[in-house]
Amino acid sequence: MSAPSDKHAVALEVNGREYRIAVEPRRTLADALREDCGLTGTHLGCEHGVCGACTVLVDGAPVRACLMLAVQAHGRPIRTVEGLAGMDGALHPLQAAFHEAHGLQCGFCTPGFLMLAVGVLEREPDIGDAALREILSSNLCRCTGYQNIVAAVRAGAARMRRSTGHG
């Protein structure tokens, strides 16, 4: 039996780039992204899966990175907030919509909301209001009162539909 502190070789594919890291089995995906890959845009607000600030996409689906182990993410495509804007610095339609709708104040929860919304809208670009609100209620924000986040996601969804030719 291996000791808990023995490290395992893991290859994380994050935003299209491969990171070869060595982690303890108990290391969370969030800590691996932040500390081993240097991608600190994924934030930790509770580390028990409630607040959603650490939401990233794994295989295209929103995941709480604090509740997943790095070893479980081996070889699976991961997307984080750092991968949303284009190489030229152009904001993703949702990022731009958050800016325009004042959908953030302190910005700590923002990466989690962005990844949650991107994950949902890429799969369900025409999601209805009630279903969208239900999904957005899975993350916590302490500053905005959510109103502008909802407005931003709706506006961002429309832009995403336009940019992918769906609508």
Next chain:
Amino acid sequence: MADRRYIGVSHKRLEDRALLTGAGRFAADLSAPAQLHMRVVRSPVAFGRLRGIDAAAARRLPGVVVVWAFADVAHIPPIQIRLTKIGGLEPYQQTVLARDYVRYVGDPVAVVFAEDPYVAEDAAELVVPDIEELAPCICATDPPGEFMPATLPGVSTEVAVVRKSYGDLAAAFAAAHRVVELEVAVGRHTGVPLETRGALAEFDPASGVLTMRGAAKVPHYNRGQVARMLDMPDEMVHLIEGHVGGGFGVRGELYPEDVLVCHAALRLKRPVKWVEDRQEHLMATNHSRDQCYRLRAAIDARGFVLGLEAEIFSDQGGYVRTHGVTVPDLAAAMLPGPYVVPAYRANVHVRLTNKTPAGTYRAPGRYESTFARERLLDAIAHALGRDPIEVRRTNLVPRERMPFDRGIDTLGTRVVYDSGDYALLLDKLLAHLDYERLKAALAARRAAGERVGLGLGYFVEKSGLGPADKAVVSIDAAGTVEVVTGAASIGQGIETAMAQICAEVLQVPLERIRVVHGRTDRIDYGMGAFASRVTVMTGCAVQAAAEALREKLRAAPSGTPAAAEGWFRADHMTYPYGIHAAVVRLDPGTCAVHVERFVVAYDIGRAVNPMLVEGQIVGGAVQGIGGALFEELVYDENGQPLATTFADYLMPTLAEVPPIEALVTEDAPATQNPLGVKGAGEAGINGAGAAIAAAVDDALGRPGAVTRLPITPVRLHRLLAAGG
């Protein structure tokens, strides 16, 4: 060409790009080569004599560098009171590690430093404090006991009684048509920013400078305190603010952990990083509210309050922290609110219990006192069979009496309402609500069997606490403007607001302006961000500095670099005011309170950026709804905290909040500052508990039913059961 307007325009924020792209630098995002990780060992019991610490097993764990207990930091003085310091509080200050007693679950008793954060946490679990458990006090209305019976005999847990009074109260009661009494309480809840606390301290032996990153709120004050406690000259200590994931009063005060990381960086000669986890946060970072009000009002036949007497109990938890008696002081000073109340006396019993120490949380002492006062106004209306709105009109301070000297002080300043038209705002709110029609619609729904109701809460806010602020504005040869302030950013958009004020004077596009805040290495004076002070105080200093720079530039050739300094001083605060209105529906099946509609009417004086003002109001309102319905830091009879996760401490999600309507007016500009601005930060939360309680009463058809917040399902169940 006419000057372009920047003030009053809803400019998009300058802050957003970094935060949207994951480039923010929050405390936990910072690291330094060869850093150590700190983990605090906390008391598992609420009250007890600390006999010793067994750290032998922790020290043996590979990767652990050192474990300290009180003896290792005994030379560090306790953490001083920053605000509202009155005599006699010194014995109650908290040391950075517990000495003879533990006084709450979460009290730091030892601290571990290790090469890896996981190892630090493993090691902390191996540290065993030897504590002789004592019976805790968890209720501030219980008789006071002894703070530390064996080592400080006779030192009472009633640390002070804050007294404020004016007018002839005896005459008021002698002349009363009736006396209305009530007892109400606001539960313990707090700010809970989504980012937990964190810090990275580094000592540079080459320069001799100690730097702590992760600062917030009051970096300049805290720099002085860290320097004093560690016996260093001020200029050799720097505190630097990065991005801050919410403040709300609790973040950025000086806590034991801040001092410990700084001390460790000096002693261990390595960078030291500390990041609080959420469970620690909920039992170590300041709590707030937790006040009980016993009110007696002498009223005339119309419901005019002739005199008000208040006995208030304020639960400050285990120690007196940096806020001293700020919350009790504000509670007593602001309890009369927007009403004339010619005679008044308040005694606030400031008491310690064996719970987490308490400080300020957004609208400290006002969320609570507004709840109590507005409950009282509703009770008066009910006692006389009058409409609650009419009773309020009878009591509002009329516009002709502005400025209105309340006759008492708070935070070392005289309470003088500088401007306001309270009746006008009420008219505007009622028109916005279409009040009579709304009331009729709700009555019809009640007649059809629904449990729906409407409630209001009127309040006066305070903002712009002095004494002074400084700003330096400079322009370089390329035309880039830098605004250096001593303010702090807790996410409220101060870079944008300060840039707008500067741009209005200099007529420079916002994109050419860079705003610096929260850095003791860039400016020697700063008061930070609290008490809704930044737009008023820092904003006016920025205006003054920009005006001075404009004068300098007038005579200089284009492209000449220049800099100018500006100050703003204020002896008085400025007093915005507002009304909250809530429509609720009770679900008798689940005992949930659904807020259907929430309106905040607020006079801001003058808005620098209406979008940011509305953002503050909406966010605050949702926090206020949280405190009214969901959030409570519950303790069991042994003093064990029962809300130490987000599964137990319930903050509103999108599912619980209605659309919030902000009705912002600019009818009463501030008379005490050249911009005419008043603060916005606490507008959204102040009256939320009051309005929701009144709405629940209305829905129950039982005036005065709600006497305690939050109105959790258990409490609503009792109310529904009692009503039959």
